Amino acid sequence: MEIKKIFIHGWSFSSEIWERFKNIGNSVFLDLPFHGNNINFSDKDILNNFSENLFSYIESCDEEVVLIGWSLGATVGVLTALKKPKNLKKIILIGFSPKFKDRQLGHDPSRIKAFMMALRKDFEGTVYNFRETAVGNRFTDIPLPEKNGSIKLLRKFIEIDLTDRLDEIDIPVVLIHGKRDRIINYNASVFCSKKIKNSSLILTDSHHAPFLEMPEIISDTLI
Incomplete structure (x- = not known):
C-alpha cells in the first residue's frame, strides 16, 4: 500500500506553496488554522x-504516513509526532526551530517583538514583507491569512520551547535547512540533529524554503 504524505505549510502562506508537489500520489495538503481554507478554527x-x-x-x-512540515508547519509535525500516532513512520522538517524566540535556535527576540508590533499596525504590508524575506518575490497571490487568528497562532509559536522534548521522538526524522535562511537560524536544525536519535541533516545553500529552489529534495527524502 502506498504511503500517505501529509504536507503542512508555514505561517502567512497556504497549502498553495506546495503547488509543485500536487502531482505526488496519495498526498494531502493541509492549511494551518486561519490560513487558506481553514479560516474558521477555534483560537483556543x-x-x-x-x-x-x-x-x-x-x-x-x-x-503508513510521512509528515512534511515547513517552518511553523514543522513545529506542528513535531507536536504531532510527540503524541505518537501509530501510523506515523517519518517526519520531514524544513526550516524547523524548537525555540523560535532564541537568536541561535530561531530568531532575534528583539526583532520578533518589532515584527509583532508591525503586524498590528500594518498587517498586509508586514505579511508581504515577511513573505519576501522568507521566499523572495513569489506567491504574492496567496490570500492573506485571517488577521487576529493568525497573529494568535504566531504568538503560540513564538512561546513554544521544544528543546527538552526532542529526545522523545522515536521515528526517523529528516531535517532540511537553508544556510541563507533569514527567518530561522540554520543552526536550529544542526542542534536538533544532535538531539533527535534517528535523524539526518541536509543543509542547502538556499533561503527559508529550500524546496522551492530544489523540489527534488522533498522527493528524495520521501522514500
Missing part, C-alpha cells in the same frame, strides 16, 4: 488542538 490552544486533530487523522489512516 490553537497549536495543540490542531496537532491533536492531525494526530486523530493519522490514527484513522489505513496506510
Whole structure:
C-alpha cells in the first residue's frame, strides 16, 4: 500500500506553496488554522488542538504516513509526532526551530517583538514583507491569512520551547535547512540533529524554503 504524505505549510502562506508537489500520489495538503481554507478554527490552544486533530487523522489512516512540515508547519509535525500516532513512520522538517524566540535556535527576540508590533499596525504590508524575506518575490497571490487568528497562532509559536522534548521522538526524522535562511537560524536544525536519535541533516545553500529552489529534495527524502 502506498504511503500517505501529509504536507503542512508555514505561517502567512497556504497549502498553495506546495503547488509543485500536487502531482505526488496519495498526498494531502493541509492549511494551518486561519490560513487558506481553514479560516474558521477555534483560537483556543490553537497549536495543540490542531496537532491533536492531525494526530486523530493519522490514527484513522489505513496506510503508513510521512509528515512534511515547513517552518511553523514543522513545529506542528513535531507536536504531532510527540503524541505518537501509530501510523506515523517519518517526519520531514524544513526550516524547523524548537525555540523560535532564541537568536541561535530561531530568531532575534528583539526583532520578533518589532515584527509583532508591525503586524498590528500594518498587517498586509508586514505579511508581504515577511513573505519576501522568507521566499523572495513569489506567491504574492496567496490570500492573506485571517488577521487576529493568525497573529494568535504566531504568538503560540513564538512561546513554544521544544528543546527538552526532542529526545522523545522515536521515528526517523529528516531535517532540511537553508544556510541563507533569514527567518530561522540554520543552526536550529544542526542542534536538533544532535538531539533527535534517528535523524539526518541536509543543509542547502538556499533561503527559508529550500524546496522551492530544489523540489527534488522533498522527493528524495520521501522514500
